[in-house]
Amino acid sequence: MSAYRLQQLKGHILTDNKITAMADSPSPLSTHVLNTAMGVPGSNMALKLYRQDASTEAWSLIVTGTTNNDGRCPGLITQQMFTPGVYKIHFETAQYWASMGETSFYPYVEIVFTINDPGQKYHVPLLLSRFSYSTYRGS
Numbered sequence: 001m002s003a004y005r006l007q008q009l010k011g012h013i014l015t016d017n018k019i020t021a022m023a024d025s026p027s028p029l030s031t032h033v034l035n036t037a038m039g040v041p042g043s044n045m046a047l048k049l050y051r052q053d054a055s056t057e058a059w060s061l062i063v064t065g066t067t068n069n070d071g072r073c074p075g076l077i078t079q080q081m082f083t084p085g086v087y088k089i090h091f092e093t094a095q096y097w098a099s100m101g102e103t104s105f106y107p108y109v110e111i112v113f114t115i116n117d118p119g120q121k122y123h124v125p126l127l128l129s130r131f132s133y134s135t136y137r138g139s
Contacts, residue, residue, distance in 0.1 A: 026075075028082045029115075030123045031089055033071040037129035041071025044099065046092040049076050051085055059088065079118075088112040091126055093133075104130045111135050 029049075033042030045067045050059040062081065065073040090110050097104040111124055123138030 026079070027077055028079050028118065028121050029076045029087075030121075031067075031073055031076065032123070032125040033067050033091065034125065034127050035071075035129070036127050041067070041069065042096060042126070042128055043067055043069045043071055045071075045096040047073060048090040050088045050090065051083075052087070054085060082115070082118045084115055084118055086112065086114050089124060089126075091128075093128065097130060102130055106133065109133050113137070 033045050035042045048064045049062045051062055052059055062077060067073050088110050090108060093104050093109050094107040109126060113124060115122065121139050125135060125138060127134045
């Protein structure tokens with residue numbers, strides 16, 4: 001097993017690394033990209049968080065970011081900015097795969113979801129391979 005892959009897996013095995021990664025982010029919304037094809041976090045993936053205007057249905061950009069070495073993007077949105085509504089996270093998957101010399105069937109992935117209770121914590125992970133993806137609502 002390569003040293004790179006071992007380093008990537010370390011964050012998922014050692015509990016203290018997980019706590020530290022989450023402690024850095026007071027955001028009520030989190031995401032985590034996992035490269036299921038290689039069994040590693042989806043690090044260095046560009047993403048954008050948007051909120052939809054309820055009256056015009058237009059999307060407003062809230063923040064851009066890049067996933068860290070653990071595939072997470074801490075600090076997506078503050079509790080004050082997190083209001084009920086429809087949100088989407090846009091992931092730049094083609095750029096991610098191209099950075100590894102690979103191609104992807106999906107040039108990007110957009111996950112659209114509704115927030116009814118902004119007092120809760122929401123986790124929106126992306127499980128990704130070159131030809132498939134899935135997501136779910138975590139907490």
